[in-house]
Amino acid sequence: MAYVIAEPCIGTKDTACVDACPVDCIHPKKDEPQFEGEELLYIDPVECIDCGACVPVCPVSAIFALDDLPEKWEAFTARNAAYYGR
Template sequence: MTYIIAEPCVDVLDRACVEECPVDCIYEGGRALYIQPDECVDCGACEPVCPVEAIFYEDDVPDEWEPYVSANVDFFVDLGSPGGASKVGKTDYDPPFVKNLPPMGEED
């Protein structure tokens, strides 16, 4: 099991979780952040610092955001487990589910 970053993060990309992560397992896509499940040590340090409350333990993802579990898996299909997000930097890739979402996170 691992943590999942869900819809509240899309187009927000606050990155407080990235700074808090002790193992550098939170990767940045074009529109969202993703947690590499093989690199995550399930410490939970990222969850309380997320200002938009987008991080959930995989078993606790709200039903309406369940597709983000698959999106997180899909993000790492080609990327694999590079051993640290700082080695990779920001990518322009998002899984189709996230890429095709309407713009989010904007204040009215």
């Protein structure tokens, strides 16, 4: 299992979750070239340790444990993984 960033991140993308993640598995970060071109951030499903630390810091509640991801945002699971070529 891994955590997934869903639609509410689009338009906010404030990177608060990046600083909360102990294993640095949320990208692109502000200093990465891909940051401007991506409308949201993504969690690496292989590197994520399921700690949940990113969830409470997100101002728009965009981050979900896979089991809690609303069905309407199902596609974001693959979208997060695809960013990392998973």
